[in-house]
Amino acid sequence: DTGVSQDPRHKITKRGQNVTFRCDPISEHNRLYWYRQTLGQGPEFLTYFQNEAQLEKSRLLSDRFSAERPKGSFSTLEIQRTEQGDSAMYLCASSSQNEQFFGPGTRLTVL
Amino acid sequence: KQEVTQIPAALSVPEGENLVLNCSFTDSAIYNLQWFRQDPGKGLTSLLLIQSSQREQTSGRLNASLDKSSGRSTLYIAASQPGDSATYLCAVCNTGKLIFGQGTTLQVKP
Secondary structure, three states: OOOOEEEOOEEEEOOOOOEEEEEEOOOOOOEEEEEEEOOOOOOEEEEEEEOOEEEEEOOOOOOOEEEEOHHHOOEEEEEOOOOHHHOEEEEEEEEOOOOOEEOOOEEEEEO | OOOEEEEOOEEEEEOOOOEEEEEEEOOOOOOEEEEEEEOOOOOEEEEEEEEOOOOEEEEOOEEEEEEOOOOEEEEEEOOOOHHHOEEEEEEEEEOOEEEEOOOEEEEEEO
16 A cells, blocks of 8 residues: 555543554655544644655644654654643645645544 | 634435535635535544635645635535535645634435
């Protein structure tokens, strides 16, 4: 499978715990994006990378959130001290030029 | 601030009907527009990409149009099938990131 992959697919955690998600983009894509989607809403942009450089961060990305893309390959999104409001689907996408291709998402449930 | 609106929020049609989904955006300075399909609990599947210089794109039974000046796009689905049941999302590309509408949930009844 040469599409975008995300791991884990589901994560249940207790409030206050830290969680980390991983995204592997399509191999030749230099841009990688993170979005968050809550039930019944369209995805909302969080941040994006061109190669290893983080070019833009949304105001939604509070100090508890951090994203990295070492060596311009896979990316990780970490949420520290999770809150119930962090419960959502976290989507990763990649692109080489214009069209963005999405992974299956990681569904986070914070109890 | 760019805002994207999709109408209707939900749509139920009998199998075989042709249908149109609408998307409007407030800032015409877009780079491109993408239509996606999302099945429940799944990720997004890209259906069509329209560059800002283009007026329409076609893929099989799908046709998407773009009118930048009026801030509108439509997704036309011909001869709908039960397998087309899903949520359809439009998104405009602005400075690299996508800004999404809330989606139209389509149900095609056999």
